Amino acid sequence: MKKIVSWLEEKFLPLAMKLNNLKYLVALRDGFIATMPISMFGALNIMTKEILLTPTSLFGEFLNKWEFYATTIQPFFDAVAVPISNQIWWGTLALGIIFTVFTISYKLAEAENQDALTAGVLAVVSYFMLLPQSAGPDAGWGTISWTSFNSESIFTGILVAIFATEIFMFLNRKGLTIKMPEQVPPAVSRAFSAVIPAGVVMFTFGTFGFITLNLLGTTLKDIINTSIQIPLTSLGQSPITMILITLVAQVLWFFGLHGSLIVGPILDTMYSASLSQNAEAVLVHGVQAPNAITRNIIDLYGMAGGSGATLALIIAIFLVSKRAEYRSLAKMSFMPGVFQINEPIIYGLPIVLNPILAIPFIFVPPIMVSIGWFFTEIIPFAGRVYIAPPWVVPPVLNTFLATGGSLSATFLSLVTLCLSIAIYIPFVHLANKMD
Template identity: 30%
Template sequence: MNRLTQFLEEKIMPFAGRVGQQRHLQAIRDGIILTIPLVIIGSLFLILAFLPIPGYDGFMASIFGENWSANLQLPVGATFDLLAIFVAVAVAYRLAERYKMDPLSVAAVSLVSFMLVTPYKIAFTPEGMDKAFDVAGIPLALTGSKGMFVAIVVALLSTEIYRAIVKRNFIIKMPDGVPPAVAKSFASLIPGFAVVLTMWILRLILQVTPFENMHNIVGELLGKPLSLLGGSYIGALIAVIIAQMLWVTGIHGQALVWGIMSPVWLALVDQNRLAYTAGEQIPHIVNVQFMDIFYSIGGSGTTLGLALILFFRSRSKQMKQLGRLAVAPAIFNINEPIIFGFPMIMNPVMMIPFILVPIVIVTVSYFAMDLGLVAKTAGVMVPWTTPAPIGGFLATGGKISGAVLQLVNVIISAAIYYPFIMIWDRQKLREEREFSGTDSSSKSA
């Protein structure tokens, strides 16, 4: 155990720290975070459009007309179908901030660049005809989750080109008396032109290749491999193991791993959403909602069960007090009191279940859905702070099986944590008694 602790402290922690501070990964993470509130807003309308209540459809139709469901899904499309556009703007904005450049100008150029590399044609087959025609328009799939990888690549590339021009001082400088907004606009003219020119040339080159456009080449070379790995059982296991190992070294493992995997998992959420709204079979088990709702019950490491044991079963004063402080936040999937109060960091006793429990929970949850015992997540983005079992019920489209799985996961996690907590609790109780005995002796003397 000492060797493991030493390895984590000397090898994993410095490397993870450097990765966590990498500006491009930080920009991607922070840019993706911008989309989360928008997707949750869209999900609220999606839930209302498909509430699993008998007679609900007829009741809504009698009040709002036959098109009530389609009208209620308009905000869903305005959020989910524009994810790539949000990402193209937000990632460039965050990266420009780190480079101390005008973030709004860089974000605007990134948006133009994304639209420039996106094909402007949609295959349309008129009613009663067999032949498809290309009509002007941008496919919503490419501005939604399918285009997220291109949006990230374009945002990073356009920002770096912009920065290279600014760094060489190839900008138009206005006199001091010119308003700052006007000065910034003219300062962005040459860098912006360089970015747009580069993206235009890139588009023309790709048009004469078998890939035809950037979306196809990025999807083939980057999107598919990441989706296959990130959307698999093995990918989910790797993600939680790395996240937990980072946590025990003192690094916010979930923030780092989720920041890297969110583009993949969000795209899979949207694919589930499209299948759910179309009444088709939901394709993916692993996605953001699977990881947030079924692995993070109580916080990273599925620690709600741990918090309940501390609250009801601990005997030492220190652990009882920690249980009182931790149980309420844990209900809302916040476990910093446990992470830092236990502590879990470099704890030779508790790091074993802290890494083991997520492995078991992900395994149970995955195969419960794979075997059809539990409904898959329906593409509804439920806030990660939603308590169990409400989160599981909503994430699976109002299925009781989702709520039951969350409760089962809490029981499993509590059963695994229990013997380790008792060992730690007895150790703390013994320390308290020894301290109390020492204190009494000193008073007698």
């Protein structure tokens, strides 16, 4: 074990540190985090609709057997609650790429001490400059199609945010700005200084829009979707890819680094489109979700209580640990663990650089995720994920919500939690014998 740790420290850790500090991944991570209030409420809204509000929802179907509910409450839901829910979905999840473009650009410019607000607005403007001015030959001018913002647009939005911001910052650093006298208020001075860089960015993306739409007869979104997003999404649907990324995150945790935050931008980039495609298939087209692997399938089946499935470790400690300090820490960490907060157990036990508990901590998540994938894709037992519940939702319940109330997926999540406990138990027994 010492040789493995030494090799990882020498070869793997420096690469992980560089990855953690790569400005584009940091911007992606912080940009996605910044949209969490919107995406979390949007997800809660969809979960409520899919589980309760519609007559075909899980609880709605049962409650509509009651005549009073079917004749009094359900009509109100149909006339008021469901349309409100649809509007919330439209303004949050359906058009979410707009907010993502802004926040990624903002965070990238902020990290470089540039005018982040102008950069974010400019990135959104640049994205719109690439869009067709009509939804189709039969649509009037100015009718932008929703397909310009759906699951196929995620990679385009990310790239536009990065390139528009980099051009803007490059011109600012070169001093290609309008300098105003000191007497001019700072807000006005910043606005004027951004005119030339912003103009160059807008002309650049306006030209790209003209070339793709008028000369190539397509959109930049379609080009990027075909050449980058579809291949990368297909790569993400391989269980090998999912297992490797999960393993990397767990190894980083072992060294005390926040593995989830470091690999988070990679997961968000690779799997955001998959979740969006699933949501679009179920909510818009009413068909089965196409992707078995999404960004949150790792959390649902492999991370009960947070990274490393540490809620399973806490339960295993309650069951078999004879060490007073372990049991005391487990009591303090149980409630945070229920709500997916596990830093107390990771750093307090600790699991960091612990050669005994690190073994199940590293390998339980990929094993459980593989089981989740197998019974979703190979043996279609569990319902597929198409909603992203807030990350603080307790284990098992989060699977119920993420799959729109799939009881089979919920049961599978409970099984993976029990299996995780079973794997941790022998190592907790072993820890009893350690000083």
